[in-house]
Amino acid sequence: MNRFRAWLFRLGELFQKERRDRDLSAEMDSHLQLHIEDNLHAGMSRAEAQRQALIKLGGVEQTKEMVRDLRALPLLESLLQDIRYGVRMLLKNPGFTFVAVLTLALGIGVNTAVFSLAEAFLVRPLSLPNLHRLVAITTGQKSPVAAADYLDCKTQGQSFEQLAAYRASDMNLTGSGEPERVYGAAVTAGFFTALGVAPVRGRGFLIGEDEPGHDQVAILSYRLWQRRFGADPVALGKTVNIDGKPYTMIGVMDRSVEFPVPTDLWIPLALSPKEKVNRAANSLHLVARLKDNVSLSTARAEMTLLGRQLADAYPNTNKDRQFDVLPLVEYVEGSITRAYTVLMLAVVGIVLLVACANVANLQFTRASSRRSELAIREAFGAGRARLVRQMLTESILLALLGAAAGLLFAKFCLWLCISKMPPYVVRLWAGFDKIRLDAGALFFTMAAALISGILAGILPAVASSKHHTTDGLREGGRGATVGRGTRRLRSAFVTAQVAVALVLVVGAALLIKGFRQMTGSAEAYSPERVLILGVNLPAAKYPQTGERLAFYRKALADLSSLPGAQSVAAFSCYPLSNNGAIWGYFQVLGRVAPDLRHSPWADMQTISPEYLGLMHVALLAGREFTSDDREATQPVALVSQKLAQRYWPGESALGKQIRIGGPADSGPWLTVVGITADVLYDWTNQVPPPTIYRPLTQAPQAASLLGIRTVGDPTSLGQATRARIASIDPELPAFDLKPLDVAIHESTVGLGYTGAMMGILGLIALAVAVVGIYGIMAYTVGERTNEFGVRIAMGAQREDILWLASRHGLLISAAAFAIGLPAAIAGARFLAGLIYGTSPGDPVVLAGVPIILFAAVLTAGYIPAHRATRVDPLAALRYE
């Protein structure tokens, strides 16, 4: 404590050094005077009195020195000196400072921005208290848990303070105002306790309210309360209809709480007695808070053991089921979000390294012009360590300036990210609303700045402190050229820069091209002329297929009579959606799989006959569905080309039979009547998986999309479309009503961001590399001015000089391409695994990018080389 106080005191002293010094002198004076007077009283002569007083004190200067040593922090003091000096040096070279700071600002800025994104997506996508103590219990691969298994976990699990289950599903909200489709979640009574949150108004769910018959209560999200009920406190206690059943609103959740992401409405999860013993269907998500003294691995071990006991007790359902415990954060993060975020982190890290290499190079250049200054300082007794420290301080100063500017740049990047993202995507993307520059990001930026400062400064500092005093002091130090080692190092830096730029630009080009190809493939469906909307028929009102079918028939007929509507169809999922496709297992007649795990799977689409025509999906063989395919007629299916080729290679799939579901399921066998072209319904699959189409008439689903192909702008039909649906069922919300091209854009926008970001980073790397090449060439030429002058005087041709001057740059470029191209090809392979449509061997990109890059590098190198040919031999020689 007192030591800390003393340290603070010393820190304070640093800033009032002169005053303290005067004070100390005065004190010494007064001491001597007092002593001298005493001595005089004792009868000494004045001279003797003075002498004795001084002797006794032990010397004024020595005493002062002893006190001074104790007074401030000598290290800090000399550091301040270094900083003051550094600032002066940077101001003296505004051009150098500007370029270096700009380079570092770009490098550090993108790192800060991506760090903030990563933090939001991967570290705190949810704002829940003590998030790190929340876990999800799964049956492997993030799969949910069966209801009966959940109850066993709840009663037997010892690791958890509170364990709750939830199920997310969209809900139809009616009863006050327009019918609306909202994000809903059914949760057990302990759910909010487990999360550690409570409603800001009203109350949470009580024990027992998650039992059938007592469960007609609902909690609103703050957002829904504001939007639909105008933040009216009177809304609580009133009744709304959810999926056709009345619920009393009992509470409003805090603004920050939205879990699962997104949620507008929570209702109790009331498991029926039949559900409670269901061990087959993994249908519940489990969230739990760990007890204080329990670690994740303990909980994991406990659940693994429980899983084994359940497997022994219920081998029919649980034989192959393994339980796992994951941090909740990992459970909710999007599968590709992590991959992309890590990719971006790696890329920006590399960009920062390139920036550091560039600044290092700039400092090499500057160090050589500072040789005489360094030599003078050395001559005046500055040790080598002190010189290195001085230069490092300058480098770190540069980096800190860069970090300050980088923060602004990062803020701009994040603003771009947030403001251009469709609000619909923001809601669905866990963590997107949490993006901000916070203390963590600031700390990261500081750390990045310190590290880059050291990285960019250490080699130039060490190398230039090596020069001998006498060399440096010779007139301008011009005679001495930089050592061979230093030049090699610098060339290595530039080579690495160009190589890295090559890799990044090739990667960016592939990514952007792949993305464009993917979104371009959407053009085949002419999505800008299609309006889509979603409906979800609640079981309360549409319990049987008959009622559903009646609705769809009426809706399709009514919508097709809209003026401007060309054709209308129902379907399950639109092309290039993000996680929108529904997949399921199926069996092939004669080759039924032994169990579910070995069953083949396919995307499942339920379509009305007009769908193929509306979406421009080609029929390759057989026939489309017709209005003659009815409930009572032969069950039929269309399959995609890929499915046909995979399961009936070399023969026609027409007339073959398949069945939806696992081997134990008993559905009708469907006869394949047609083969369609492949469609990528879910772009995250990267390649179109096999697809099975069933006719709407034979399998009308509760949830469906409706599409209208229009003659003109589809948005103009929006109001009329809503009105038509409302006239059929005023309680039924028509949601996600938007043109198909907008829907596709929204589902792929994250990918577009990655592509755009990579493009920007590639350009930064390219610019930095070009500056690097230019820098080293300009420097070499400047250093050899005399030599060129002499050569020209001796009759060398301009071409010879040009060749001599650019040879070095050409060598560097050649080396960079020799290293960079294989790396770029390897990187391309990796990227191809991430994005549909990215082909690693794309000849246009692999040839085009290096050519462009080479041209840029040549241009950068040509300018100084050209300058070399202009050297006036007389002027150059006069210096000698």
Place this chain on the structure above:
Amino acid sequence: MGERADVWQGTLALMVLKTLQALGPLHGYGIARRIEQTSGDLLAVNYGTLYPALLKLEQEGYISSEWGTSDNNRKAKYYKLTRAGRKQLEREAREWEQTTEILARFLSPGKESA
């Protein structure tokens, strides 16, 4: 060397605190004289070593300083004990007594042989 200096500084600090407790506010020269008188020739060589000790005590908050005038009308910097200094003195003195007591028992010859 360093350790002995530390011990010396510690002892000196204690003596400074004790002096200020006994005599009230006092300037550096006065403290030096007083310590010289009571401790014999400990400080005889070098009054200067007192000043780092004073600064350290001030930094640690045990004493505070103020410019004032001496009896014979000289400007001088006066040091006085703070509340924390008083406590520190008590603590240090107690520790010191204990240490010396133990050492005395340890070093005094042949009592335990009985």
